[in-house]
Amino acid sequence: MGAYLLNLPMKTYHLQNKKGLEAHMNDNYDKTVQILKRHTKYPAEDMNGDTFLVADLGLSSFDIVNIVCEFEDAFELEIPDKDIRKFQTIGDVVAYIEKQ
Amino acid sequence: MITFYALASDIAGLNMTEALALLPHDRRQKALRYRSEIDRRLCAYSYLLFQKAIQMIYELTYNGEFSYSEHGKPYMPEHPEIHFNLSHCVKGVACAVGDAPVGVDICEIRDFNDNMAARVLCTNEAERLRHADNKNACFAEIWSRKEAYLKMLGTGIVDGLRDVDTTALSITTQVVGDCLLSMCGGRFEGITRLTIGADYK
Numbered sequence: 004m005g006a007y008l009l010n011l012p013m014k015t016y017h018l019q020n021k022k023g024l025e026a027h028m029n030d031n032y033d034k035t036v037q038i039l040k041r042h043t044k045y046p047a048e049d050m051n052g053d054t055f056l057v058a059d060l061g062l063s064s065f066d067i068v069n070i071v072c073e074f075e076d077a078f079e080l081e082i083p084d085k086d087i088r089k090f091q092t093i094g095d096v097v098a099y100i101e102k103q
Numbered sequence: 104m105i106t107f108y109a110l111a112s113d114i115a116g117l118n119m120t121e122a123l124a125l126l127p128h129d130r131r132q133k134a135l136r137y138r139s140e141i142d143r144r145l146c147a148y149s150y151l152l153f154q155k156a157i158q159m160i161y162e163l164t165y166n167g168e169f170s171y172s173e174h175g176k177p178y179m180p181e182h183p184e185i186h187f188n189l190s191h192c193v194k195g196v197a198c199a200v201g202d203a204p205v206g207v208d209i210c211e212i213r214d215f216n217d218n219m220a221a222r223v224l225c226t227n228e229a230e231r232l233r234h235a236d237n238k239n240a241c242f243a244e245i246w247s248r249k250e251a252y253l254k255m256l257g258t259g260i261v262d263g264l265r266d267v268d269t270t271a272l273s274i275t276t277q278v279v280g281d282c283l284l285s286m287c288g289g290r291f292e293g294i295t296r297l298t299i300g301a302d303y304k
Contacts, residue, residue: 045138058133061142063192064250064260065210072218084222085262088174 031078032097038073039093042066052094074100104201104289107156107297108209110280111194114148117299122147125154127168145191151299152198153189159297160200161185176257186288188254195282205288206255211281212243223249227270243283248274251285 036047043060056062062070067090071082074096080103090096123131126147134146157163163185169177179185187200188207199207220242224232228245235241248269253259261267274287277294284294 049138058136059138061137061139063210065213065246068222068260068264069215069219072216072222076218083262084260084264087260 031100032093034077035074035093035096035100038070038077041073042070050093052092052097054093055091056093056096057091078103104199104203104205104286105156105160105292106197106199106207106284106286106294107152108195108197108279108282108284108294109148109152109296109298110282113296113298114144114196117144117148117151119144119147122151122299125166126150127166129168141193145193145196148299149189149191149196149198152196152297153187153200155297155299156198156200157185157187172257174257174259176254176259188288190250190254192282195280195284197284197286199286199288201289201292203289204255204257205286206251206253207284207286208247208250208254209279209282209284210243210247210250212240212283214239215242215246223264225265225268225270227268231270240283244276244285245269247283247285248272248276248287251287255288 032052036050039050039060040047042062045060054060056067067087071087075082078100080100086099089099123134126134130146130150134143137143137146154165157165163182165179165182167179167181170180171177177189184202185200186203186205187198188205190197190207190209192210194211195209197207197209199205220229220232224245232238232241232245249264249267251274252267252269252272253261272287274285275291276283276285279294279296
């Protein structure tokens with residue numbers, strides 16, 4: 004029987020998936036902020052998805068390359084040098100990680 | 104190319120209220136956006152250092168906003184023949200000026216890790232690091248030279264940091280205070296410490 008015939012269960016299924024996705028994204032966001040916290044003097048409460056790594060947090064190129072190395076370890080992925088300039092905001096980082 | 108620099112002790116004496124009033128709108132907004140006071144000071148000071156440098160070398164008074172190349176290298180749209188580049192770290196600021204594209208980097212000596220070295224260093228640089236007594240100082244020097252070179256090119260961080268071999272390039276590096284100062288582009292003519300005083304006009 005197709006799930007589309009079961010209105011309520013389908014909604015529940017959709018909701019569970021969405022919650023799972025949100026939880027996964029929140030997990031990636033939290034891990035990203037934890038790494039950034041170690042390289043800045045700012046608490047997690049001072050950061051959000053729209054926070055710019057350079058313009059707001061004052062991170063240097065050295066910091067960013069160092070942080071990218073930590074992202075690779077924490078999220079078990081490879082980030083080519085050419086992709087580093089995509090990381091303008093914390094949101095950019097989380098979106099990039101989600102795509103990998 | 105002449106490079107001007109100032110150290111943390113110089114920057115600490117800057118009157119921020121007066122300094123902010125001297126900045127063009129976008130630079131003032133950029134400075135105020137930073138969360139920390141020291142980043143605001145460094146941002147303001149680097150612009151004032153640039154102003155004073157081009158006034159001394161080119162007798163040019165410039166209070167305008169910068170334009171930026173595709174990868175973010177600043178230039179004066181009204182004076183594309185004057186090349187300059189800015190850099191700051193927690194312990195200092197630097198401004199290189201010249202008649203050809205220039206790049207400058209000022210950085211403090213910091214800890215690094217093996218992952219970072221593997222990402223950044225080419226074979227010759229890794230070999231130099233392997234033989235260095237002070238690994239942090241050696242890595243900072245290579246990093247600073249690489250950064251200055253890439254800033255001269257105006258590319259920023261490229262695909263393949265390891266492809267840039269700074270041991271084979273003409274880049275000048277000097278120790279200034281607790282910082283390393285690297286610069287390249289055009290004929291090297293010197294390094295000068297330049298303080299923006301309370302009487303700055």
